[in-house]
Amino acid sequence: QVQLVESGGGLVQAGGSLRLSCAASGRTFSTYTTAWFRQAPGKERELVARLTRLNGETYYADSVKGRFTVSRDNAKNMVYLQMNSLKTEDAAVYYCATGRGLFLYRVNDYDYWGQGTQVTVSS
Numbered sequence: 001q002v003q004l005v006e007s008g009g010g011l012v013q014a015g016g017s018l019r020l021s022c023a024a025s026g027r028t029f030s031t032y033t034t035a036w037f038r039q040a041p042g043k044e045r046e047l048v049a050r051l052t053r054l055n056g057e058t059y060y061a062d063s064v065k066g067r068f069t070v071s072r073d074n075a076k077n078m079v080y081l082q083m084n085s086l087k088t089e090d091a092a093v094y095y096c097a098t099g100r101g102l103f104l105y106r107v108n109d110y111d112y113w114g115q116g117t118q119v120t121v122s123s
Contacts, residue, residue: 002026002112006096009117012086016121020081022096022114030054030074033099035110036081038092038119045095045107049081052102059103064090083119091121 004027008020020036033053039045049070050059058070069082079096094117097110104110 002098004096004098004112004114006094006114006117009094009119011120011122014086014088014121014123016086017082017084018086018119020083020094020096020117020119022079022081024077024079024098027098027112029072029077029079029098033102033104034070034072034079035097035099035104036068036070036079037095037097037107038090039095039116040089040092043092047105048094050104051079086119086121088121088123091119093118 003025005023006020012018031053035050036048037045038048048061048064049068051070051072067085071080096114098112099110
């Protein structure tokens with residue numbers, strides 16, 4: 001059984017940083033594409049960053065490009081999202097997800113999800 005568990009969310013002031021972590025059991029991150037999505041109240045879940053399986057090619061939403069970095073530690077089977085220069089509009093529940101394809105953009109492309117971790121950014 002695959003289980004993804006996110007951690008690292010919390011309250012931070014605008015301009016600050018947080019690092020989210022995603023731990024997996026039952027699935028090896030390096031052989032699956034992994035992504036971070038976020039969902040703010042009243043909004044659709046959106047792709048924030050993606051790390052493609054095998055070669056580790058990355059994708060970032062325009063809204064986070066240059067501020068967020070997705071990475072993977074194969075030895076620990078962990079994926080991270082380093083978030084710098086946080087803005088109030090970054091506040092959301094952040095989800096880790098994995099899928100079998102390569103260039104996955106849609107929520108339905110991913111077959112396993114974590115429970116989410118709340119990120120709150122104060123002005």
